[in-house]
Structures are given as structure tokens and as C-alpha cells.
Amino acid sequence: MAEHTPPAPDDELSAPEPFRGGSCKLHPQTMCPAFGALRVLSRIEGAQPAMVTDAGCLYGLTFVSHFYAARKSILAPQLGTAELSSGQVQEAAQAVIAEAAKEQNVSVIPVISLCVAETAGLAEELLPTEVDGKPVVLVRVPAYAIHSHPEAKDIALAAVMRRFVDAQVEAEPHTLALLGEVFPADPLIIDGLLRKMGGRVVTTLPGRHVDELKLAGRATAVAALHPYYRETVGVLRERGIGVVTGAPIGVEGSAAWIRAVGAALDLDEEVVEQVASAEEAAARGFLAMQPLKGTTIMLSGYEGNEMLYARLLIEGGAHVPYVSTSIGQSMLTAADEAWLKAHGCETVVYRKAIEDDMAAMEYWRFDLVIGTTTLAAHAKELGIPAVYYTNILSVRPLFLAGGMIASLSFVRELLGRKPLYERMVDFFQR
Amino acid sequence: MSITLIRDISDSSSYWGASWVFGCFPDIHIVCDAPIGCYNLLGMAITDYTDALPHMANLTPTSIREEDVINGTTKALQRTIDDLRGLGTLEGKRLLVISTAESEMISADHKQFLAQLDPEARFFWSQSLDHDEWQGRERALLFAWEEYGKPLVPANAAPKAANLVNIIGPSLGCFNAPADLHEVKRLITGVGGELNLVYPYEASLAATPKLAAAAVNVVLYREFGTGLAEALGRPYLFAPFGVFGTTEFLRELGALLGTPSDQVEAFIAAEKRTTLQAVWDLWRGPQSDWFATVDCAVVAGRSYVEGLTQFLGNELGMKIAWSSGRPRREEEPDNSEIRRRLHTKPPAFIFGSINEKIYLAETNARMTQFIPATFPGPVVRRTMGTPFMGYAGAANIMQELVNRFYDIVFNFLPVEQVKVETAGHGPPAGPPAAAASAASAETMAWSKEATERLDAALEQVPFLARISASRTLRLAAEEAARVRGLREVNVAMVEAAIARGV
Numbered sequence: 001m002a003e004h005t006p007p008a009p010d011d012e013l014s015a016p017e018p019f020r021g022g023s024c025k026l027h028p029q030t031m032c033p034a035f036g037a038l039r040v041l042s043r044i045e046g047a048q049p050a051m052v053t054d055a056g057c058l059y060g061l062t063f064v065s066h067f068y069a070a071r072k073s074i075l076a077p078q079l080g081t082a083e084l085s086s087g088q089v090q091e092a093a094q095a096v097i098a099e100a101a102k103e104q105n106v107s108v109i110p111v112i113s114l115c116v117a118e119t120a121g122l123a124e125e126l127l128p129t130e131v132d133g134k135p136v137v138l139v140r141v142p143a144y145a146i147h148s149h150p151e152a153k154d155i156a157l158a159a160v161m162r163r164f165v166d167a168q169v170e171a172e173p174h175t176l177a178l179l180g181e182v183f184p185a186d187p188l189i190i191d192g193l194l195r196k197m198g199g200r201v202v203t204t205l206p207g208r209h210v211d212e213l214k215l216a217g218r219a220t221a222v223a224a225l226h227p228y229y230r231e232t233v234g235v236l237r238e239r240g241i242g243v244v245t246g247a248p249i250g251v252e253g254s255a256a257w258i259r260a261v262g263a264a265l266d267l268d269e270e271v272v273e274q275v276a277s278a279e280e281a282a283a284r285g286f287l288a289m290q291p292l293k294g295t296t297i298m299l300s301g302y303e304g305n306e307m308l309y310a311r312l313l314i315e316g317g318a319h320v321p322y323v324s325t326s327i328g329q330s331m332l333t334a335a336d337e338a339w340l341k342a343h344g345c346e347t348v349v350y351r352k353a354i355e356d357d358m359a360a361m362e363y364w365r366f367d368l369v370i371g372t373t374t375l376a377a378h379a380k381e382l383g384i385p386a387v388y389y390t391n392i393l394s395v396r397p398l399f400l401a402g403g404m405i406a407s408l409s410f411v412r413e414l415l416g417r418k419p420l421y422e423r424m425v426d427f428f429q430r
Numbered sequence: 431m432s433i434t435l436i437r438d439i440s441d442s443s444s445y446w447g448a449s450w451v452f453g454c455f456p457d458i459h460i461v462c463d464a465p466i467g468c469y470n471l472l473g474m475a476i477t478d479y480t481d482a483l484p485h486m487a488n489l490t491p492t493s494i495r496e497e498d499v500i501n502g503t504t505k506a507l508q509r510t511i512d513d514l515r516g517l518g519t520l521e522g523k524r525l526l527v528i529s530t531a532e533s534e535m536i537s538a539d540h541k542q543f544l545a546q547l548d549p550e551a552r553f554f555w556s557q558s559l560d561h562d563e564w565q566g567r568e569r570a571l572l573f574a575w576e577e578y579g580k581p582l583v584p585a586n587a588a589p590k591a592a593n594l595v596n597i598i599g600p601s602l603g604c605f606n607a608p609a610d611l612h613e614v615k616r617l618i619t620g621v622g623g624e625l626n627l628v629y630p631y632e633a634s635l636a637a638t639p640k641l642a643a644a645a646v647n648v649v650l651y652r653e654f655g656t657g658l659a660e661a662l663g664r665p666y667l668f669a670p671f672g673v674f675g676t677t678e679f680l681r682e683l684g685a686l687l688g689t690p691s692d693q694v695e696a697f698i699a700a701e702k703r704t705t706l707q708a709v710w711d712l713w714r715g716p717q718s719d720w721f722a723t724v725d726c727a728v729v730a731g732r733s734y735v736e737g738l739t740q741f742l743g744n745e746l747g748m749k750i751a752w753s754s755g756r757p758r759r760e761e762e763p764d765n766s767e768i769r770r771r772l773h774t775k776p777p778a779f780i781f782g783s784i785n786e787k788i789y790l791a792e793t794n795a796r797m798t799q800f801i802p803a804t805f806p807g808p809v810v811r812r813t814m815g816t817p818f819m820g821y822a823g824a825a826n827i828m829q830e831l832v833n834r835f836y837d838i839v840f841n842f843l844p845v846e847q848v849k850v851e852t853a854g855h856g857p858p859a860g861p862p863a864a865a866a867s868a869a870s871a872e873t874m875a876w877s878k879e880a881t882e883r884l885d886a887a888l889e890q891v892p893f894l895a896r897i898s899a900s901r902t903l904r905l906a907a908e909e910a911a912r913v914r915g916l917r918e919v920n921v922a923m924v925e926a927a928i929a930r931g932v
Contacts, residue, residue, distance in 0.1 A: 032467030056443030060471030143467030
């Protein structure tokens with residue numbers, strides 16, 4: 001690993017100008033927002049998506065859904081000038097809903113309304129709420145109004161939750177619903193922890209089955225592990241379900257989160273304290289070696305959970321001066337941002353564009369870039385170890401001491417690969 | 431007017447087709463009048479899966495927002511151009527603004543505005559609401575010629591030399607273009623042709639007038655490109671497939687170029703002993719007997735459908751059960767019908783897109799071999815070694831099919847299953863378990879040992895498969911515990927799930 005690289009520009013004597021971000025925001029960095037909705041909805045067992053949009057949009061979204069969401073056939077009406085100018089959007093939506101209802105084992109028909117359908121004015125009150133007993137749920141996700149892919153996940157999930165969570169059902173004491181697409185082993189580990197304290201995880205959202213959505217309605221509290229489920233949290237709050245924000249991330253985050261969950265689920269304080277302390281001790285033991293000490297790492301993604309990883313990297317000893325994400329700032333992001341700013345992070349950019357990330361690449365010197373495809377490609381052209389955030393980090397456990405150790409060990413390994421990146425750039429670009 | 435329904439759309443819109451053509455030129459910068467999604471899907475996500483390009487560097491969106499939908503996109507366009515100028519992106523480049531379905535929806539026509547802003551800039555009304563990607567590509571090629579080529583070429587200019595040949599068509603988003611192009615170039619030069627322009631794939635916008643210098647054009651695809659070939663007014667041929675189809679092409683091309691027929695025949699003779707030797711050897715061997723015994727279906731671009739039908743069907747005698755070309759003709763099966771056919775009577779081989787692959791997966795049709803032959807679907811085809819066209823294509827396809835036959839045989843042979851006994855050995859990967867039933871939706875308790883065993887097992891799974899493996903294993907172990915009436919998953923249940931080969 002590189003011994004040390006200066007965290008600021010070369011001339012350390014003159015006070016550096018503070019970082020000001022990109023000079024413009026020409027190339028927004030997010031997957032098409034609507035894909036977030038498709039990802040959540042098409043993975044529900046028996047959900048038969050019906051998309052209302054134009055051919056180009058349909059092609060792009062179907063392509064990525066078939067690659068990254070589910071191997072599921074997607075239906076849509078043909079919408080061209082003829083249909084749109086004669087006001088047939090409504091008729092088109094109804095036709096595709098009727099067709100979707102004919103599929104086998106349909107549990108729900110999400111109607112995903114996109115830019116051109118929204119511009120043409122698709123009216124919810126004119127759509128059926130169910131066909132042959134199969135629920136129909138309208139989800140409006142025009143890319144011009146929803147600005148990031150994670151936030152569309154929230155809109156989609158909130159739409160189905162409104163439909164499926166029963167307001168009348170009685171809450172089960174000491175139970176927690178987890179909210180966020182996490183590594184599948186993470187809920188198990190969290191559940192094991194809660195059981196030590198007399199609680200348990202009832203389900204994890206966004207679920208893969210309508211019953212999982214319903215189960216969430218029975219929880220005492222919901223833990224919003226990712227900071228962009230604003231509407232979904234709202235839906236659950238309205239039903240009297242408590243909300244725990246933040247995630248069990250790193251030493252400080254895990255202990256604070258365990259205590260917050262203990263309070264929300266009304267668990268035995270002493271036991272909670274014991275569990276929190278044990279977790280803290282396990283994590284501190286690993287962190288004593290400061291595996292990332294002396295490194296500067298850039299974190300730029302569009303998944304909306306970048307700040308969680310940044311916290312881990314910083315606790316592992318890394319300097320993380322810059323974090324950027326596609327989501328907007330909100331109450332749910334406030335705690336993580338404050339923690340980061342108190343621990344050496346100078347800039348958190350919301351709704352970032354590649355121009356912001358490029359400016360940061362100029363301003364700091366990074367040993368590792370965890371970024372979007374465009375940014376990671378740029379870093380590799382400079383011979384800097386770089387990986388695509390979405391593919392590489394989201395497939396690892398993240399939470400509590402175990403997740404921290406797994407993630408930090410992996411990052412440490414990446415840092416050791418610098419010679420490979422340098423050799424490639426030497427060969428191809430010099 | 432009745433509504434037409436689409437299942438798993440196969441062709442994109444003209445915005446995509448035109449951008450994939452214009453995007454090839456290094457001396458152009460495209461501004462798409464689009465919401466961020468249309469930019470991201472084309473410029474960042476999908477071109478990475480079709481062409482293995484990290485992103486399209488010469489594409490910028492106006493990022494249409496809600497207020498632009500109401501007030502028009504002129505302000506957004508002005509801001510975008512100002513920013514591009516500020517960054518110096520437009521230096522040495524022609525600016526092209528292209529409409530999208532959404533901007534057409536609000537009738538955002540920027541022709542006049544652009545003319546005032548920059549006389550060199552152009553506006554391309556893509557007609558994305560109505561035209562498919564093939565029409566978009568066709569119109570983009572013609573537009574490039576009419577705007578940037580034809581005005582600079584004297585009327586009735588003669589070809590610069592009698593043996594100069596253009597290749598028209600290869601562009602971004604064309605399945606397998608590098609390999610097919612490589613083969614077609616080899617064939618052209620083999621019979622005495624000299625390559626003039628490969629348009630647009632290896633050309634610049636500034637080189638467009640040079641199109642007129644060629645004596646003959648080879649149109650790579652039947653899906654698009656003839657419009658430009660017609661406008662150029664020179665004889666043109668389509669790229670060939672198969673042993674006999676390619677031979678015919680070489681003789682025709684030789685004649686058009688004025689190459690002595692001895693020279694053409696000498697090239698063909700040499701090819702028989704080199705590129706095509708594998709075809710002759712496989713034909714004489716037992717392998718070719720199989721071809722008469724199995725059927726295949728083809729879903730692909732028009733050129734591939736015609737070419738594969740000719741080579742596999744007419745030349746090798748394989749039964750072509752059915753086919754569907756892109757753009758699709760009325761009498762060809764649409765995706766709903768293709769799905770029905772694949773569910774009820776799948777052929778032994780199917781050439782197709784990810785759609786066909788999904789339809790096979792829906793019925794677990796493992797006896798059918800899927801061979802990628804078109805988009806949509808993520809597949810890297812960037813080497814020269816996978817052509818479908820020409821002599822090399824014939825050899826490559828035959829080799830591929832024979833290897834698939836070997837695989838089928840392999841999967842038929844009896845095998846004794848070996849049970850993995852000790853922890854940490856052998857991956858628990860395999861077919862996915864049944865999806866979550868209602869009962870299994872609820873998270874169960876896990877003993878510490880069981881969790882550790884799960885982790886150890888997952889360590890053995892290839893990295894990319896780990897997420898799905900962890901979920902499948904988890905569900906299977908929980909199901910096993912539930913069946914036995916346990917309230918907690920223990921190590922034995924995890925072992926049981928692993929042993930089941932979940």
C-alpha cells in the first residue's frame with residue numbers, strides 16, 4: 001500500500017481554497033429514476049409490471065430490469081403520436097392492465113407511469129383498483145420529477161405499502177421491520193442480535209412477497225437502514241409504527257443504533273446495554289489495527305447509502321474528504337452527514353453530477369476511488385485503483401462488527417492492487 | 431383505434447438509433463433534449479452492455495425538469511450549451527441537438543433557436559414517438575450525408591478509384607459488429623477491393639464527403655443503411671453469410687470492382703484451405719449428421735435471420751422451426767407468440783435476445799441451447815473471433831453449434847452425485863429453491879452455529895452468485911426447520927439445505 005499521500009493539494013504551505021464542487025451539473029449521475037421503482041416492484045413474487053411509456057424508454061428500462069431486477073416479462077401498450085394525440089393514454093393503460101391480469105399467479109399489477117404518460121395526463125381515478133381480484137397499484141415515476149433512482153424505490157414501495165399494510169392489525173410487541181435493500185445475511189445477523197435482547201426482526205423491506213409487505217404492518221417499529229425511504233417511513237408512521245433512523249454501522253453507529261432500537265421496541269435496558277457494549281468491543285478490537293490508516297478514499301455512488309460506507313471507511317482510519325450521492329438532503333440524511341463532517345469529511349454533495357466528482361478528483365489525491373461507472377473509468381485512466389460502487393460494495397455484508405470487518409478487509413485488499421492499475425495505464429495510455 | 435400491446439420490447443426508438451449512429455463520430459457533440467433517464471439509459475447504462483463502452487463521452491442531456499415540461503426546454507438547452515462551451519467541450523466539434531419522445535411530446539423544436547445560436551449547429555428531429563431504432567439509424571445516416579457530406583461534393587463526381595469500397599452501417603448498439611466488420615473487410619480486400627470509409631463506425635463527421643469517393647458500397651445490415659447507399663448512387667451489395675452465400679458475394683463484388691476472375695477464384699480457393707477448412711472437416715465428420723436431426727429458431731436482426739436461415743437451413747440442412755426478424759414483419763411471431771412457442775415446443779437451439787432466454791427460464795427449458803444473436807441483453811462481442819458473416823462466420827457458427835452438441839451429450843450421460851461432507855468444501859450453488867411461500871416470509875431465528883455454517887458455505891460460492899445463494903440457502907434452511915416444527919434454524923438444517931444442492 002502507498003505509504004502516505006497528502007490529503008490536500010501539493011503546496012501545503014499556502015492555505016488551500018476550499019472545495020467548491022463542479023462548475024456546472026451537466027451530467028447527472030443516477031440510473032434512470034424509474035428503474036428504482038421497477039427493481040422493487042418486479043422482484044415481488046407474482047407482480048406483473050405494466051409500463052405506460054414510449055418505445056425508447058421501454059427498451060432502456062426493460063433492458064436494465066431484465067439484467068438487474070428480475071427475469072420477468074414486462075408488458076406495455078404501444079404509445080406513439082397517434083395514441084397520445086387522440087387522448088388514448090387512459091385506454092392504453094386499461095388495455096395493458098387487462099392483459100397483465102391474464103398472466104399466471106398474479107399477486108399485484110403495478111402500473112408504472114413514466115414521462116410521456118405523465119405529460120399526457122394519466123388519471124388515477126379512471127383506472128381500476130383491481131381486475132379479477134388482482135390488485136392494481138399506480139406508481140408515478142416520471143424521471144423529470146423524481147431525481148434519483150433510490151428515491152423512486154421509495155415511491156414504489158410506499159405505493160404498494162399503502163395498498164397492502166392493514167391499518168387494523170394489532171402490533172406485535174418487540175418486533176422490528178428492516179427497511180432497505182441489504183445483503184441477505186445482514187437481516188439474519190441483526191435478528192440474532194435482537195433475539196439476545198428479547199426482540200426480533202419481523203421482515204425486511206422492500207420484500208419479495210406481498211405477505212412480507214403486510215407483515216411490516218405488525219412491527220412495533222421500522223428501522224430505515226437507508227436514508228431515502230421518506231414516503232415509506234411516512235406510511236408506516238401514520239399507522240402508529242415507530243421509526244428508528246440510521247443503521248448499525250461501525251463502532252459508534254452500531255452501539256447508538258442498538259440503543260435506539262432497544263428504546264423503540266421497549267426492550268430491557270440492561271440487556272440492551274450489554275449487547276451494545278459487546279458489539280462495540282468487538283468492533284473496537286478490529287479497528288485497533290486501523291486497516292486503512294494513511295489512505296485517502298473517494299466515495300461516489302448513486303445508490304443513496306454512500307454515507308454509511310463512508311462512515312466505515314473513516315472508522316477504519318481512512319481520510320474520506322468527499323462523498324457524493326444522487327439523493328437529496330433530508331432529515332434522514334442529517335445524522336450521517338453531521339457525523340461525517342465531524343470526522344474529517346469536508347464535502348457531502350447531494351444530487352451530484354460527474355462534474356462535481358471530476359472537480360474532487362482534481363482537488364484531492366485519492367488512493368482508491370469507489371465510484372459510478374463513469375468516475376471509476378476516469379480513475380482507472382489515471383492508474384488509480386477504482387471500483388463501481390453498485391456492483392462491488394452492495395454485494396457484501398455491511399452491518400455490525402461482522403459487516404464492518406468484511407467491508408474494510410475488502411477495501412484494504414483493493415488498495416493493495418495499485419501496481420495492476422498502474423501497469424495497465426502505462427501500457428494503454430503512455 | 432385499438433391499442434397494440436408490447437411484450438418485452440425488442441427494438442428501441444429512433445432517438446436511440448440516431449444517437450448510436452451520430453455517437454460514433456469523434457468530432458460531434460450530441461445534446462439530447464431529454465430527462466435524465468433517457469440520457470442515463472442510453473449514455474451510461476446500456477451502451478456499456480451492448481458495446482462495452484464505459485459511457486458515451488459525446489452525449490449530454492438537457493435534463494428536462496418539471497418546469498421545462500410546462501414552459502418548454504429552450505432555457506434548459508441554452509443552459510446546457512453555455513455550460514458545454516464553458517467547459518470547452520464543444521471546441522473542434524459540431525453541435526447536434528436531438529429530440530426525444532418527451533421533448534416531442536411537448537413539441538420542443540429547436541431548429542430556429544439553434545440557427546440563431548450557432549449556424550454550424552444542427553437540430554435532428556428524431557421522431558422518437560413513432561420511429562424505431564432502425565428508422566432512426568437510417569435517417570441519421572442520410573442526415574449526416576445531406577448536412578455534412580453532399581453539399582461539399584461536386585455533383586456527378588466520379589469515384590476516386592474503381593476499387594474503392596465503403597462499408598455502411600456498423601454503429602453502436604449493433605450486435606457483434608466488430609467481428610462481422612473484421613470479416614467483411616477481409617473479404618473485400620481479398621478480392622481486390624480497397625477500403626475507403628467504414629461509416630459511421632470508423633469515420634469522422636468531417637470525413638463524410640469522402641463517401642462519394644468509393645465505387646461500390648457494402649451495406650452491412652438489411653435493417654438499415656440502404657437509404658444512404660441509394661443516395662450515394664453507386665452499386666451496393668449486402669454483407670454475405672454462409673459458404674455459398676459468401677462465394678456468390680465475392681464473385682459479384684469482384685465483378686463490380688473489375689478484379690480479374692482468376693484473382694477472385696484464387697482467393698476463394700485459398701479460403702477453402704484455410705478459413706473454411708474447419709467447415710469441410712466438420713462436414714465430413716460425424717458432427718454434420720446431427721444438423722439434420724435437430725431444429726432451431728432464430729430471433730435476430732433481419733440480416734442475421736436471413737443469413738442464418740440460408741446457412742443453417744439451405745446449406746447445412748438444419749430444420750429452421752421458425753424465425754422472427756427485426757424489424758418484425760406482420761407474418762412473423764411477436765414476443766407473446768415467441769414466448770408461447772418456447773413454452774410449448776422449444777427447439778433444440780435458439781438464436782435470440784435476453785427475452786428468449788427469459789422465456790426458456792420461465793419453464794426451466796434446459797434442453798434448449800440459447801445462443802445470443804441480438805440485443806437486448808448484456809453480452810460482450812468486442813473481439814474479432816465471433817463473426818456470423820462471411821466464411822469466418824460460417825466456420826464460427828458451425829464450431830459453436832458442434833460444441834453445444836457436445837454439451838448436450840455431456841448433460842445426458844449418467845453421473846454419480848458426490849455429497850460434500852465437511853464444512854467449507856464445495857459450493858452450495860445450484861438451481862434456486864422455490865420462491866418464498868407466504869409462511870416463509872417471516873424471518874426465523876438462527877442459532878449462532880447455524881449462521882456461522884451459512885457464512886462458511888457462502889464463502890465457497892463464486893462472488894457474483896453469493897447474494898442469490900445466500901437467500902436461497904437461507905430460505906431452504908428455514909423451510910427445513912419449519913417442516914420439522916423447529917422454532918430456530920440449527921446447523922443440521924443448514925447442512926440439509928446444502929446437501930439438497932440448493
